[in-house]
Amino acid sequence: MDDILKLQNVCLTYQSDLFETEAVKDLSFSVKEKEFVSIIGPSGSGKTTILSLIAGLMPATRGEILYKGKEIKKVCENIGYMLQRDELFSWRTIEKNVFLPLEIKKINTEVNRSRAIELIDKYGLKDFSKSYPSQLSGGMRQRVALIRTLSSNPDLLLLDEPFSALDSQTRLKVVNDVYDIIKREGKTAVLVTHDISEAISLSDRIIVLTNRPAKVYKEHVLNFDKTLSPLKRREERGFSKTFNTLWRELNNE
Amino acid sequence: MNNLLSNERKRYLKKVKLDKILVNVTRILILLVFLGLWEVLARLNVIDSFLMSMPSKIVATIIELSKSGELGMHLTTTLYETVLGFLIATSLGTIIALLLWWSEFLRKVLEPYIVVLNSLPKIALGPIIIVWFGAGTKSIIFMAVLITIIVTVITMLNGFLATEQTKILLMRSLGASKLQMLYKLVLPSSIPTFISCLKINVGMAWIGSIMGEYLVSKQGIGYLIVYGGQVFRLDLVMASTIILCALAGLMYALVALLEKILIKKK
Known part of the structure; x- marks a missing residue:
């Protein structure tokens, strides 16, 4: 059982008063333990929908989604979801924001809290643990959001364009930070993005989606040196070639 | 602490303070002028104090x-x-x-x-x-x-x-x-x-x-x-x-x- 996540012929149809929309059709792919997989697709191709399905926020119309061989029916404790914006609560301190998943999942124990505090300290936010979100920069806030996602110790992270709200300078740095944290903590990650270079700089494998209704159009396994940071990867020879291939696939389809 | 402040800062702080005083003084002044006029006009019988009353009353x-x-x-x-x-x-x-x-x-x-x-x-x-x-x-x-x-x-x-x-x-x-x-x-x-x-x-x-x-x-x-x-x-x-x-x-x-x-x- 190497696959931590497996989607088999997943379909999703949205219902509204006037019509129904097929957002996802016969989508199948799987993710291995500790793998970093990016999903890219044309805008409006249902990328976020796929993450919502995996997160257990809504049921698939047809097909199966398996986490470690078990079907996902509701929100699963071992899956962490990171959103586009940090969504920190302004009335809570950084520390209290990080504790939020522990409180919600009713695992707010001494051990878990000290583990969360360790994460805060380890990733350079020690001096800010008693500060409020408004006192932090955008990049730091996004780092807090990742630590919040990690505080309940999930195995699988779902990242929904978590860098898109940042300015380009901060973005490169935060991408590095996030990659570093995810690798050091030994997590599996599924990233959804429309940014091709971001996907290449982070992933072990990239899944290209078709237009709506989304299904897998192509898969690319990337063979960059695993010790390179996302920023360093951008200087590698294969980078621009992969970029061109993906760009053509996204636009000609 | 005060001698650490630059002159620009001092001037700015002074201006803020002055503005605040000015607003408060004007507020009180409006009330006093209003009440004073009311009282004086009523006493001089320019306005009818039976209908309008007057502050002292x-x-x-x-x-x-x-x-x-x-x-x-x-x-x-x-x-x-x-x-x-x-x-x-x-x-x-x-x-x-x-x-x-x-x-x-x-x-x-x-x-x-x-x-x-x-x-x-x-x-x-x-x-x-x-x-x-x-x-x-x-x-x-x-x-x-x-x-x-x-x-x-x-x-x-x-x-x-x-x-x-x-x-x-x-x-x-x-x-x-x-x-x-x-x-x-x-x-x-x-x-x-x-x-x-x-x-x-x-x-x-x-x-x-x-x-x-x-x-x-x-x-x-x-x-x-x-x-x-x-x-x-x-x-x-x-x-x-x-x-x-x-x-x-x-x-x-x-x-x-x-x-x-x-x-x-x-």
């Missing part, structure tokens, strides 16, 4: 009222009605808003009723209220509650419903129950709405209690105003109005203080 009336103990009685009556109406309406209204937030079905069902109740001039219900609750304090409190509660329900419900969708998504992705959603997200993020609702309610409760007193009362500040009008004692009307201003201002100041305490954490 108003002060004399207030002193007279407080000496005879009447003022305390009227004051506590109205204050009691207003504060009780305010508290009942605010708490009950917030609870109703919570129920409506909780159940979308209930919200949809009750929407037209709330709209109608909101547009209805509550004073029109005066006779019904008097018949039901009698010509006394109960009716007045009920009037204050009635006027305040609908606004509370609408304001608070809108506040609850305005909780950011993406934050709700975050809570859902963590597997939050509806109750957790309420007390971890919806309630704390609605505190600013609650504060502004309190501020509106202070005014609303006063309208309710004074209107109630106009209709039925035998005592209270509203009663004094109506009585003064009927017997053509404008000194009494003006004196009561000024007392009312002071009370309403005081109650608003208390809410502002509460705001400081609640928002301090931010």
Whole structure:
């Protein structure tokens, strides 16, 4: 059982008063333990929908989604979801924001809290643990959001364009930070993005989606040196070639 | 510490301070000029002090009222009605808003009723209220509650419903129950709405209690105003109005203080 996540012929149809929309059709792919997989697709191709399905926020119309061989029916404790914006609560301190998943999942124990505090300290936010979100920069806030996602110790992270709200300078740095944290903590990650270079700089494998209704159009396994940071990867020879291939696939389809 | 400040900073701080003083002085000056003109014009018989009264007479009336103990009685009556109406309406209204937030079905069902109740001039219900609750304090409190509660329900419900969708998504992705959603997200993020609702309610409760007193009362500040009008004692009307201003201002100041305490954490 190497696959931590497996989607088999997943379909999703949205219902509204006037019509129904097929957002996802016969989508199948799987993710291995500790793998970093990016999903890219044309805008409006249902990328976020796929993450919502995996997160257990809504049921698939047809097909199966398996986490470690078990079907996902509701929100699963071992899956962490990171959103586009940090969504920190302004009335809570950084520390209290990080504790939020522990409180919600009713695992707010001494051990878990000290583990969360360790994460805060380890990733350079020690001096800010008693500060409020408004006192932090955008990049730091996004780092807090990742630590919040990690505080309940999930195995699988779902990242929904978590860098898109940042300015380009901060973005490169935060991408590095996030990659570093995810690798050091030994997590599996599924990233959804429309940014091709971001996907290449982070992933072990990239899944290209078709237009709506989304299904897998192509898969690319990337063979960059695993010790390179996302920023360093951008200087590698294969980078621009992969970029061109993906760009053509996204636009000609 | 002072010698660490640059000259520009010092000049800026001085200007801020000066501006503040200027605003305060002008405020007081307007009041003094207004009162002075009123007094002088009345004394010179340019304006009729029987119709317009005058500051010195108003002060004399207030002193007279407080000496005879009447003022305390009227004051506590109205204050009691207003504060009780305010508290009942605010708490009950917030609870109703919570129920409506909780159940979308209930919200949809009750929407037209709330709209109608909101547009209805509550004073029109005066006779019904008097018949039901009698010509006394109960009716007045009920009037204050009635006027305040609908606004509370609408304001608070809108506040609850305005909780950011993406934050709700975050809570859902963590597997939050509806109750957790309420007390971890919806309630704390609605505190600013609650504060502004309190501020509106202070005014609303006063309208309710004074209107109630106009209709039925035998005592209270509203009663004094109506009585003064009927017997053509404008000194009494003006004196009561000024007392009312002071009370309403005081109650608003208390809410502002509460705001400081609640928002301090931010």
